[in-house]
Amino acid sequence: MSTAFRTIWTTADNYVEVIDQRLLPHQFVVVKLLSYSDAVIAIKNMTVRGAPLIGATAAYGVYLAVREMQESGHPKEFLTQAFEELRQSRPTAINLFWSLDRMQKALSIAYNPLETAWNQAHLIVEEDIETCRMIGVHGLELIEEISKKKNGAPVNILTHCNAGMLGCIEWGTVTSPIYQAKEKGIKVHVWVDETRPRNQGSNLTAYELTRHGIDHTLIVDNTGGHLMQHGMVDMVIVGTDRTTRNGDVANKIGTYLKALAAKDNNIPFYVALPSTTLDMTISDGLKEIPIEERDQNEVRYITGKTSAGAIEHVLICPETTAASNYGFDVTPARLVTSLITERGLCAPNEESILTMFGDLI
Ligand code: MRU
Numbered sequence: 001m002s003t004a005f006r007t008i009w010t011t012a013d014n015y016v017e018v019i020d021q022r023l024l025p026h027q028f029v030v031v032k033l034l035s036y037s038d039a040v041i042a043i044k045n046m047t048v049r050g051a052p053l054i055g056a057t058a059a060y061g062v063y064l065a066v067r068e069m070q071e072s073g074h075p076k077e078f079l080t081q082a083f084e085e086l087r088q089s090r091p092t093a094i095n096l097f098w099s100l101d102r103m104q105k106a107l108s109i110a111y112n113p114l115e116t117a118w119n120q121a122h123l124i125v126e127e128d129i130e131t132c133r134m135i136g137v138h139g140l141e142l143i144e145e146i147s148k149k150k151n152g153a154p155v156n157i158l159t160h161c162n163a164g165m166l167g168c169i170e171w172g173t174v175t176s177p178i179y180q181a182k183e184k185g186i187k188v189h190v191w192v193d194e195t196r197p198r199n200q201g202s203n204l205t206a207y208e209l210t211r212h213g214i215d216h217t218l219i220v221d222n223t224g225g226h227l228m229q230h231g232m233v234d235m236v237i238v239g240t241d242r243t244t245r246n247g248d249v250a251n252k253i254g255t256y257l258k259a260l261a262a263k264d265n266n267i268p269f270y271v272a273l274p275s276t277t278l279d280m281t282i283s284d285g286l287k288e289i290p291i292e293e294r295d296q297n298e299v300r301y302i303t304g305k306t307s308a309g310a311i312e313h314v315l316i317c318p319e320t321t322a323a324s325n326y327g328f329d330v331t332p333a334r335l336v337t338s339l340i341t342e343r344g345l346c347a348p349n350e351e352s353i354l355t356m357f358g359d360l361i
Contacts, residue, residue, distance in 0.1 A: 006123065006169050007048070009054050014062040014067075014118070021166060022049045025207035026305045033057075036065035036082040040122025043089040043096070046198065050167020051241045051277050055095030058086045059121035062103040066117045079107075092250055092289040092328045093241040094279045099124055105112045123313065125169050131274040132171035132341035139177025139272055140184065142340070146234045147186045149261035154187040154215065156234045158224055161195045161252035162204035163239020163272060172208070174237045177340070179212055190216040191227060195252060197298040197325060221254050225261035236262050237340070238268045243278050247333030248285025253326050259335035268337040271348070275341060280361050283350065285330040292327035299323035 008018050022045070023029050033039050039061025043047050048057045055274040065082030068074065086100055103120055110116035146155045157178065164172035171179065181188050188210055193360055197200035202218050209216040219227070227233050236258055242250045249255070249271050262269040282288040300323050301313045317323070333348040346356045 004326075006125075007053050007166055008060065008169060010060075010122075016057075016064065018042060018048050018057065019166075021049060021204060022047060023311070024166070024203050025210075026311055033060065033064060035068055036086065039064060040085045040089050043086075049125065049200070050164075051093035051095040051239070052095050052132075052168040052173075052274060053166070054090060055099035055276065056121070056125050056128060056169060058089070058096050059099045059103055059117075059124045061086050062100065062107070063117035063121045064116070065211075066107070066113050066148065070114060079081060090292060092292045095241075095274075095276050097199070100278050122179045128168055128254045128274065128276070129170045131342040132165075132168050132173055132176045135173050135272050135340055136171055136176025136180040138342075138344050139270070139340045140180045140186075142235065142268075142270065143177055143181045143186060143188060144184075147181075150234070152187060154189040155181070156189050156191060156227075156232055158191040158193070158227065158233045158236045158258065159205060160193040160201065160221075160224075160236075160238050160255050160258055162200040162208075163237075163251075164205055164208045166204045166208055167239060168274075173239045173274065173340075175205075175212075176206065177237070177272070178209075180213060182204060182212065188214065190214060191224070191233060192216050192218045192220060193221050193224060193254065193258070195254065196221055197302075197361075199303075200252065215269045224258050225265075228261050228265040228267050233262075233265075233267055235268045235270060235273055240271050240273045240277050241328060242285075242289050243271065243273055243339065243348075244285045244288070244333075245278070245280045245353055246283045246285075246350040247336055247339065247353060248283075248289070249331045249333070249336055249348070250285060250291070250328045252329065253329050256329040256331045256335075259331040263335050269335060270338055270340050271331075271336055272340040275343070275357055275360055278353065278357055280353075280357070285332065289328075289330055291329070294324040294325045294327050296325050299325050 163174035336348040339346040
């Protein structure tokens with residue numbers, strides 16, 4: 001990629017650094033994680049966010065816990081506690097649990113726990129990069145097809161939240177096909193849902209599309225349906241935090257409404273995901289995927305930059321008005337056209353998912 005940077009990396013003294021995504025796009029601040037508690041806090045307060053990046057941060061959190069345990073002579077219960085706190089850090093993205101299970105398994109047979117944790121966390125990161133690149137290879141074919149039908153006119157893609165490189169390590173899931181389309185000279189234009197309440201669309205997706213020189217337009221969350229009714233959207237591509245074995249998709253709150261509008265307007269609705277986001281243990285997304293509920297002040301306040309350049313949080317409702325803040329919703333498989341995975345396109349049903357990913361169970 002032309003403007004390559006990663007979202008998580010290690011330092012010369014073998015600690016871990018991440019970008020404080022709460023401050024983007026106005027400030028680019030790097031945060032150093034020195035302990036597993038730092039990793040827990042970074043995930044909880046959304047310094048880092050996005051399913052794959054949450055998983056990678058948790059993996060390094062385990063490495064930091066092993067390091068602290070060895071350096072301070074803590075008993076092995078220290079590590080058990082670290083795993084527990086990391087598990088509790090956010091509930092919906094399955095990558096967190098996938099990553100912790102993988103670290104636990106590796107450590108259970110480790111001769112040198114510190115080296116094993118370090119190497120395993122690196123592997124998780126490197127694999128995610130390649131996985132996202134491959135999602136792009138398969139997603140690119142879909143964009144290319146539409147571009148041909150439109151005789152090269154820009155392909156209008158609507159996306160929700162940030163399933164870009166900022167939610168992963170590099171490439172992103174939704175953005176990988178878009179970046180690869182650009183590299184191939186295919187014209188694309190992205191409708192960016194602002195994605196209230198935390199505005200991952202306006203703060204993060206718009207930021208990274210700008211960095212990559214991708215033509216895009218920011219819209220409020222309720223605009224998508226109108227655009228679809230007027231032929232201004234060729235395809236929707238969203239990410240996911242957890243997809244069940246029958247293809248139900250949990251993603252940032254509001255995704256379901258976009259899927260309904262896409263269905264009504266006969267517009268393909270794609271979900272880009274690494275296989276690490278599949279939860280093969282459940283089949284009913286509505287009943288079985290835990291939906292995170294976050295602080296009501298994320299809804300009651302909005303954050304932005306004033307004309308004087310200060311970052312401010314301002315109240316947007318009466319002082320006493322209460323708010324509810326569900327972080328995710330579930331889009332039933334019947335509304336999904338196809339899953340775009342690193343192994344190729346996969347129909348959102350149990351048979352196809354098991355055929356393509358049965359080896360992961
Ligand atoms: O609350 P967030 O910002 O962690 O939610 C992120 C999303 O919903 C993303 O779409 C999803 O994690 C996919 S990231 C490739």
